[in-house]
Amino acid sequence: MKNKNILALAVAGVLIVPLTVQAANVEVYGKVRMSANMADNGAAAPAESSTLSVSSNGSRIGFKGSEDLGNGMTALFQAETDYSFDDANTFTARDGYVGIQGSFGKLRAGRLSSAYKMSTASLDVWSDSPGDYNAIIRHDTRANNSIEYRSKTKDGLSFAAAYIASTVDDELPVSAANADQDGISVSATFSQDKITGSLAIENLGQGTGQPDDKGTKIGVSYKLDNITQLNGVYEMIDDGVVDNSTIYISGTRKMNNKYTLKGAFATRDSTSGLSDGATFLAIGVTHQYTRNVEVYALYAQVDNDAGSTLSLQKAMDGNGVPNETASSVSVGINMNFSSM
Numbered sequence: 612m613k614n615k616n617i618l619a620l621a622v623a624g625v626l627i628v629p630l631t632v633q634a635a636n637v638e639v640y641g642k643v644r645m646s647a648n649m650a651d652n653g654a655a656a657p658a659e660s661s662t663l664s665v666s667s668n669g670s671r672i673g674f675k676g677s678e679d680l681g682n683g684m685t686a687l688f689q690a691e692t693d694y695s696f697d698d699a700n701t702f703t704a705r706d707g708y709v710g711i712q713g714s715f716g717k718l719r720a721g722r723l724s725s726a727y728k729m730s731t732a733s734l735d736v737w738s739d740s741p742g743d744y745n746a747i748i749r750h751d752t753r754a755n756n757s758i759e760y761r762s763k764t765k766d767g768l769s770f771a772a773a774y775i776a777s778t779v780d781d782e783l784p785v786s787a788a789n790a791d792q793d794g795i796s797v798s799a800t801f802s803q804d805k806i807t808g809s810l811a812i813e814n815l816g817q818g819t820g821q822p823d824d825k826g827t828k829i830g831v832s833y834k835l836d837n838i839t840q841l842n843g844v845y846e847m848i849d850d851g852v853v854d855n856s857t858i859y860i861s862g863t864r865k866m867n868n869k870y871t872l873k874g875a876f877a878t879r880d881s882t883s884g885l886s887d888g889a890t891f892l893a894i895g896v897t898h899q900y901t902r903n904v905e906v907y908a909l910y911a912q913v914d915n916d917a918g919s920t921l922s923l924q925k926a927m928d929g930n931g932v933p934n935e936t937a938s939s940v941s942v943g944i945n946m947n948f949s950s951m
Contacts, residue, residue, distance in 0.1 A: 636676045636678060637676035638674070638676065638949060638951045640675070640948065641670070641671055641672040641947070641948050641949075642669075642670060642671050642739070642947050642948075643670050643945070643947075643948075644667065644668035644669050644739040644740065644943070644945055645667060645670065645696055645697070645944055646666055646668055646941045646942065646943030646944075647663065647665055647941065647942055647943070648664050648926040648939045648940070648941040649661070649662075649663055649939065649941075650664055650741075650926045650927045650937075650938070650939040651938050651939070652922060652927055652929070652931055652932055652935070653932050653937050654932045654935060655935075664926065664927065665697045666741065666925055667695045667696045668739045668740055668743075670693065670695070670696050670739075671691055671692065671694060671705055672691070672692060673690060673691030673705070674690045675687075675691075676688055682713075683713050683714055684711060684712070684713040685711065686709075687709065687712060687719070689721075691705040691707060692704055692705055704722060705722075705753065706723055706724055707721050707722050708721030708723055708757075714763070715763075716761055716762040717760070718760050718761075719757075719758075719759050720758045722755050722756075723754060723757040723773065724752075724753050725751070725773060725775075725813060726761075726772060726773050726796045726797055726813075727750065727751065727752060727796045727798060727812065727826060728753065728796075729771070730771075731748075731809060734830050734832055734843075734861060736842070736861040736862070736893075737861075737875060737893045737909065739925070740907065740911075740925060741911050741923050741939045741941045741943075742875065742911040742925075743924070743925050744844075744859055744861075744875060744877065744893075745924060746891055746911070746921060746923050746925075747857055747877045747879055747889060747913060747921060748846055748857060748859060748877070749846075749848060749855075750826030750848045752796065754773075754775045754794065754815075755775075756775060757774070757775050757776070757796075758773065759771060759773035759774075760772050760773075767801050767802045767803045768800070768801050769799070769800050770797070770798065770799040771796075771798050772796070772798075773795065773797070774793070774795055775796065775815065777789075777793055790818065790819045791817075791819045791821075792815075792818055793816050794813065794816055795812075795813070795814050796811070796812075796813040798811035805833055805834040806831070806832065806833050807831070808829075808831050808832075809829070809830040809831075811826075811827070811828045811829075812826070812827050812828075813826040813828075814826075817851075821851065822849075823850075824850040824851075825848065825849045825850070826846065826847070826848045826849075827846070828846045828847075829845045830842070830843070830844045831844075838864055839862070839863070839864045839865075840862060841861075841862045842859075842862065843859065843860050844857075844859040844860075845857070845859075846859070852882070853882050853887065854882045854883070855879050855887065856879070857877055857879040857880075858877060859875065859876075859877040859891075860877070861875035862875075869898055869899050869900075870896060870897070870898055870899075871896065871897045871899070872896055873896070873897060874893070874894040874895075875894070876890075876892050877890065877891040877892075878890045878891070879891075879919075886916045886918035886919070887916060887918040888919060889913055889915050889916060890913070890914045891911075891921075892911065892912050892913075892914075893909060893910070893911040893912075894910055894911075895909030895910060895941075903947045904944070904945070904946050905944070905945045905946075906942070906943065906944050906945075907941075907943050907945070908941070908942050909940075909941045910938070910939070910940050910941075911926070911939050911941070912938035912939075913931060913936070913937050914935075914936040915932065915933055915936070916933070916934065918933060919931070920932065923937055923939050926939035926941060927939070
């Protein structure tokens with residue numbers, strides 16, 4: 612019996628060791644982004660809507676890994692999904708891809724946050740919260756069927772380019788209604804010393820006979836010192852109906868090793884004849900408890916013109932109300948975790 616037990620342990624060891632080696636380059640990771648919000652869409656009675664809500668703010672779980680192919684080449688993969696901690700709509704696809712990288716840069720294919728979106732993502736000081744700048748920055752895309760190339764950084768300059776094969780599900784033969792829905796997304800970023808700048812262009816087909824949905828975005832970030840940073844984003848969008856430009860300005864200032872003040876203001880002009888302009892504000896403070904745990908208190912609002920229905924997407928469902936201000940007072944927690 613003793614010999615049988617030893618044999619069983621040996622067999623188990625032979626099976627487990629390869630699995631351990633195979634899993635060595637796979638990381639399980641996630642971000643928890645929860646907040647409690649006193650949200651108000653600004654509507655007048657009897658349609659008034661003011662409520663205490665809990666939101667998940669893009670909380671996510673993912674797997675990513677790599678495999679050394681030799682000769683400086685590495686195979687990559689990622690599978691990431693939103694996880695809604697606050698309701699039953701548990702999983703929603705985020706970025707997922709397979710790719711390869713080497714001295715030439717990185718090539719990926721799958722569902723990807725576009726080069727346009729990522730060009731200014733770091734300038735959103737209240738990302739994944741009710742103060743997220745996507746309340747007013749409107750052209751950011753996470754696209755299916757993407758093929759993307761990202762260069763390595765050389766002398767502070769890097770660029771990315773993606774072809775989006777289709778914005779609808781694969782279909783053969785392609786129907787007339789679904790034709791001409793491919794797109795491109797490109798960006799260039801330059802960083803040197805205290806300043807970083809980016810330029811991005813995105814052009815998405817909306818179907819045969821329809822005008823393309825176009826976006827152009829410029830981003831700038833400047834570090835005044837080790838405790839203060841200022842950011843700016845200028846975006847122009849034109850989808851054949853809406854033709855807006857938006858200016859977003861944000862900043863952070865560290866008060867000490869734990870507390871940071873963050874603020875953002877944005878204004879969007881009106882399309883001729885539509886009165887669809889709006890202004891946006893988000894201001895608050897964060898407290899960094901540990902490297903992986905942060906809490907915050909935040910006030911955010913978006914003030915709509917007569918033809919605008921923007922809302923604070925992370926704090927409330929549905930559209931905002933024309934000529935009214937949607938707002939939220941929020942307290943939240945951000946937690947990161949990883950198996951590595």
